Each structure stands twice: as C-alpha cells, then as structure tokens.
Amino acid sequence: MTESENGTGASRRAVLAAGGALLLGACTGGSPASPAGPGSGSASSSASSAAPTTPGGSTSATTSGGAGWVRAENAKAGTRDWRIDKARLAGETDLAGYTDRVSVLPGESFGLHLSSALGPVTVRAFRLGYYQGTGARLVWTSPNIATTKQVQPTPDGSGTVRCRWPQSLSVSTKGWPEGSYLLRLEAHGKARYVPMVVRSRETSGRLVLVSAVTCHQAYNQWGSFSLYKGPAHGAEPKASVVSFDRPFDRNGAPLVLAYEQGPIFVAERLxxxxxxxxxxxxxDQPDLLAGARGVVSPGHDEYWTVPMRRHVEAARDAGANVAFLGANACYWRVRLSDDGRSMTCYKSAAADPQRGAVDTTAMWRSKPHPDPENSFTGMLYEAFPAEADLVVHDPSFFLLEGTGATLGETYAGLIAVEIDRAYPLPGTPTNLQVVAHSPVALQQRPATHSDMTYYSAPSGAGVFAVGTMAWAAALRGARTRPRIDAHAADFARTVTTNLLTAMAQGPMGRQHPAQGNLAALGASPHTSTGTGGPVAHT
Structure with missing residues (x-):
C-alpha cells in the first residue's frame, strides 16, 4: 500500500484479515477448553521448563527431513479442535502472549510471555498441516500456568510498543517436527493464538515454505500502533519502528490463518x-537456501529487508524456483535490528534518518535506490481494493494441466484484496509469460488488470506469481472468501499442487522455459491505473 492509501489503512487492514475472520467464524472448534491442563498443580509464573507431551502419552516423533517425512507426519491423527470460534475468542487485553523468538530449531526451547485477566492458562501446541483434512495436529499440552494480567506498555516516540513481561514458561520443542505452529492459550473457556515456527536447519534438496513474520508485524495493531496507524485510527501518527516483543492483535495469528494456512494445507498433502x-x-543466514529446490512466498509477503531479497535472488540465480502465492510482495524495504526483535519502516526516504543508505525504508520502486519488484516477482503491485474473477489467458501453460481450463474461462472470486499487474517496463523479464489476464474495475480509478505470470531465469529456475491475495484463501476451500466457489477452489488447488510438485523436481525453466507473450497483450507501460505509485529507475 502506498502512503497515499494510508488514510484507508484501517479499512484495508480489515479487508486483508477477512480471510482469517471468515475462517474463524466458520469454526466449530468443539466444546470450550477447560482452564486446567492435564495433570495437577500449577506452574510458577516465573521461568520454568515444560517437558513436551503428545496426546495419549506418546513420545514418538516424526524425523524431519528426507523423503517421506511429510507423508509420515500427516498420516498421524489430526484434530479440528485447533480452531477458535468467535464465542471462545478472548479479548486482546484479557488473554495474550508472545514468544521471545519467531522460530527455533527442533529440540530448542523458547520463552513464552503471558498475560491473563481470566486466571490460570493452559497452552496447547498445534502443528499446521493436512492431517486427513483436519488441518492440524496437537503435539503438546502445557501444565496449568498461574498467570496474572501484565502492565500495558507505553509506546515510545517512534510508536514502538514493547512489552517487558516476565517469562511465564520455557517451552522445549523436543519431539516437535519442523513446521508452522499455533500455540493456543486457554483460560476460563476463552482462547487466543500465538504463532511459532520450528524451522529447518538446512534446506538443500527441499522445498522451502516461508512464514512472512515481517509482514505479520507490520500490520500488528496490538498496543494501538502499527506501521499503518496509531490509536486515532487514521494515517498519523503511526509507528516507524515496531517490536516483536508484544502479542499479535485480533485472534493472535490473523495473517498466518488468512495467508499461510492454505498453502501449508496443500503442500503437506503432497x-x-x-x-x-x-x-x-x-x-540473517546468507547460505540458508544453498541447494534448495524452491522457495514459496505466502499470500501476503509485503515487507522485505535488502538481505532477504538478495538471498532469495541468489538462490534463484543458482537454480532454485520461486513462487509468490499472493500479491504485493516485496513492496516495502525495511530494516531489522535488535537481533530481529525490532523492524523499522518510515515509508518515506525523506523521513528516514538513513535517507541516503541502500536500506532506506521507502518502497522498493522508489528513490534513493530504486529496485522495483518486477525484476524479482515478474510484476508490479497494482491496486487495492480489488474484486473480480480470474480469466485464463494461456490454457496451454504447464501448471494448468488437469484443470480443464480453456481460453477466457473464468473462476469466481479469485481476484481480490490486492493485485499485481505485468508492465513492459525496465526490469520486467523479457520472457515473461502471462497465464491469466483478468479485468478489474477499481473504485474511482480507471479499470485495470490482475495478471498471473511465469518467467524462467538464466539459471533454469522458474518464477511463478499468482498476482492476487485471494489465492491463499481458495486453497483452504470454497466459501473462504465471498464468491469463491468449489470450481474456483479446485482450480487454485490443482494449479498449486502442480506448481509445488514441479518446483520440488528441480529448476522448472529447464523443462518448461517461459514463452514470453506480454508484448502481444499490448500492455501500457504507464502505471497510473493502479495505486502502487510511480516507478523510479536507476
């Protein structure tokens, strides 16, 4: 979103979270959880270690990495009880928590910091996956934790809200497989989430799923400040520095549910x-992606540091495929500090004290060091808000195999929220192949298009981008967003299944080189139709 759109920041945040809200509202979730965990007694509110236990007392664990581990993990019994329905959702100040890091390696421990006005807290850790369609597996339950309500922090001059709550629990992940987790806090029949990732030690030969924690934190309004707005619910004042040392707003994991759970659900079925x-x-890790088969960016991945982008580009240039399963990726340039616990984004080169630096926090397409996202994703961020049907332009494209798609066929509701568009501008790959070209009517602006594209890099890597934020919702199934029907959801799931399978086999561009067709569309090089802002070039 551009600074000119900041006045609509509140409504935009609501729309972006709509997928998660629909999921939340549709949950049945079973009976309210008891505030008491298994066993007797309470854990101290000071730091303590909780040994992991699995349902039924089993201590068996899937060995992560290598052929077959995902299949073996998802053969285990899942549960639909991981969800929180609206009646059980606790208020943001009644029950909250955050972890002292965004990820850990398998077997490492993390600190959990809790606040509860509802009495003792029980924590259950659910690993997201497929699990015969249930979506998650319970891997650990804490003892009962005596917890009190903590002091609400005062924002500093940068709008930074940083909690300094005492550690309530040290959680060991011994026996937890790699993956994306939701920690469900439960107290007096109410519940909230805290996200956590058990990350992979190495990625060689593997397909890498990314959790976009920088984007999660940019939109986090807990404590009244985000990178979009402050307590007045307008554009100003907003935070220029946000902290990971605080809970997340809404249900505690809104963007994980809206934009990451769907891709995980499909990927773990394979x-x-x-x-x-x-x-x-x-x-933080320049060699993390060495030998990776591919990198999958989720449905909303807007905030990138310079090293993030350079490391993924280097992987692409070494043959790793890249997929963008959303829109508006790599739009804002940010800085991380405090060992990753603080993120800076002034959204203006003039406002940033480091205004001349390569990591000045402006749009990637803007001066002083413009590097528009189209050379990376293939497209430019185009507009918000958008709502339309996806229209197939190239039914012969290899990832559409098995969909039955024909030229001009439409898929209801797959274009929504934010969209990307291909432009014949410097940086756009010369062999960019437009797979879908969908007309979009915008509010009070000229009509435009949302595109789905593919290009192959000189290394042989293939880069695929869906160009719409509704895609991740469709991967969860029909009716996860208004107008997404079974036909559209089946299309999105089939294309994504083909995509992930092809990415895992090696550089897609070697077997499927892109067939450039952007020029044949007669696309205009002028970006004035959208709300993404002008594009500067070096």
Whole structure:
C-alpha cells in the first residue's frame, strides 16, 4: 500500500484479515477448553521448563527431513479442535502472549510471555498441516500456568510498543517436527493464538515454505500502533519502528490463518520434502537456501529487508524456483535490528534518518535506490481494493494441466484484496509469460488488470506469481472468501499442487522455459491505473 492509501489503512487492514475472520467464524472448534491442563498443580509464573507431551502419552516423533517425512507426519491423527470460534475468542487485553523468538530449531526451547485477566492458562501446541483434512495436529499440552494480567506498555516516540513481561514458561520443542505452529492459550473457556515456527536447519534438496513474520508485524495493531496507524485510527501518527516483543492483535495469528494456512494445507498433502523458515532466517543466514529446490512466498509477503531479497535472488540465480502465492510482495524495504526483535519502516526516504543508505525504508520502486519488484516477482503491485474473477489467458501453460481450463474461462472470486499487474517496463523479464489476464474495475480509478505470470531465469529456475491475495484463501476451500466457489477452489488447488510438485523436481525453466507473450497483450507501460505509485529507475 502506498502512503497515499494510508488514510484507508484501517479499512484495508480489515479487508486483508477477512480471510482469517471468515475462517474463524466458520469454526466449530468443539466444546470450550477447560482452564486446567492435564495433570495437577500449577506452574510458577516465573521461568520454568515444560517437558513436551503428545496426546495419549506418546513420545514418538516424526524425523524431519528426507523423503517421506511429510507423508509420515500427516498420516498421524489430526484434530479440528485447533480452531477458535468467535464465542471462545478472548479479548486482546484479557488473554495474550508472545514468544521471545519467531522460530527455533527442533529440540530448542523458547520463552513464552503471558498475560491473563481470566486466571490460570493452559497452552496447547498445534502443528499446521493436512492431517486427513483436519488441518492440524496437537503435539503438546502445557501444565496449568498461574498467570496474572501484565502492565500495558507505553509506546515510545517512534510508536514502538514493547512489552517487558516476565517469562511465564520455557517451552522445549523436543519431539516437535519442523513446521508452522499455533500455540493456543486457554483460560476460563476463552482462547487466543500465538504463532511459532520450528524451522529447518538446512534446506538443500527441499522445498522451502516461508512464514512472512515481517509482514505479520507490520500490520500488528496490538498496543494501538502499527506501521499503518496509531490509536486515532487514521494515517498519523503511526509507528516507524515496531517490536516483536508484544502479542499479535485480533485472534493472535490473523495473517498466518488468512495467508499461510492454505498453502501449508496443500503442500503437506503432497509427498514432498518440505523445509520451514521465516523472514528472519532469510535475512540473517546468507547460505540458508544453498541447494534448495524452491522457495514459496505466502499470500501476503509485503515487507522485505535488502538481505532477504538478495538471498532469495541468489538462490534463484543458482537454480532454485520461486513462487509468490499472493500479491504485493516485496513492496516495502525495511530494516531489522535488535537481533530481529525490532523492524523499522518510515515509508518515506525523506523521513528516514538513513535517507541516503541502500536500506532506506521507502518502497522498493522508489528513490534513493530504486529496485522495483518486477525484476524479482515478474510484476508490479497494482491496486487495492480489488474484486473480480480470474480469466485464463494461456490454457496451454504447464501448471494448468488437469484443470480443464480453456481460453477466457473464468473462476469466481479469485481476484481480490490486492493485485499485481505485468508492465513492459525496465526490469520486467523479457520472457515473461502471462497465464491469466483478468479485468478489474477499481473504485474511482480507471479499470485495470490482475495478471498471473511465469518467467524462467538464466539459471533454469522458474518464477511463478499468482498476482492476487485471494489465492491463499481458495486453497483452504470454497466459501473462504465471498464468491469463491468449489470450481474456483479446485482450480487454485490443482494449479498449486502442480506448481509445488514441479518446483520440488528441480529448476522448472529447464523443462518448461517461459514463452514470453506480454508484448502481444499490448500492455501500457504507464502505471497510473493502479495505486502502487510511480516507478523510479536507476
């Protein structure tokens, strides 16, 4: 979103979370959880270690990495009880928690910091996956934790809300497979989530799923400040620095549910060797992606540091495929500090004290160091809000195999929220292949298009982008967003299944080189139709 759109920041945040809200509202979730966990007694509110236990007392664990581990993990019994329905959702100040890091390696421990006005807390850890369609597996339950309500922190001059709550529990992940987890806090019949990733130690030969924690934190309004707005619910004042040392707003994991759970659900149904990482590891570990088969960016992945982008580009240039399963990816340039616990984004080169630096926090397409996202994703961010049907332009494209798609066929509701568009501008790959070209009517602006594209890099890597934020919702099934029907959901799932399978087999571009067709569309090089802002070039 551009600064000119900041006045609509509140409504935009609501729309972006709609997928998660629909999922939440549709949950049945079973009976309210008891505030008491298994066993007797209470854990101290000071730091303590909780040994992991699995349902039924089993201590068996799937060995992560290598052929077949995802299939073996998802053969285990899942549960639909991981969800929180609206009646059980606790208020943001009644029950909350955060972890002292965004990810850990298998077997490592993390600190959990809790606040509860509802009495003792029980924590249950659910690993997201397929699990015969249930979506998650319970891997651990805490003892009963005596917890009190903590002091609400005061924002500093940068709008930074940083909690300094005492550690309530040290959680060991011994026996937890790699993956994306939701920690469900439960107290007096109410519940909230805290996200956590058990990351992969290495990614060679594996398909890497990224959790976009930088984007999660940018939109996090807990404590009244985000990178979009402050307590007045307008554009100003907003935070220029946000902290990971605080809970998440709404249900505690809104963007995980809206934009990451769907891709995980589809990926874990396949017999692929998956690896899990977060934005922080992409930033902090230059060699993390060495030998990776591919990198999958989720449905909303807007905030990138310079090292994040350079490391993924280097992987692409070494043959790793890349997929963008949303829109608006790599739009804002940010900085991470405090060992990844703080993120800076002034959204203006003039406002940033480091205004001349390569990591000045402006749009990637803007000065002082413009590097528009189209050279990376293939497209430019185009507009918000958008709502339309996806229209197939190239039914012969290899990832559409098995969909039965024909030229001009439409899929209801697959274009929504934010969209990307292909432009014949410097940086756009010369062999960019437009797979879908969908007309979109915008509010008070000229009509435009949302595109789905593919290009092959000189290394042989293939880069695929869906160009719409509704895609991740469709992967969860029909009716997860208004107008997405079974026909559209089946199309999205089939294309994504083909995509992930092809990515895992090696550089897609070697077997399926892109067939450039952007020029044949007669696309205009002028970006004035959208709300993404002008594009500067070096």
């Amino acid at each position: 017999d692929l060797d998956l690896a899990y990482v977060t934005s922080w590891e992409l930033h």
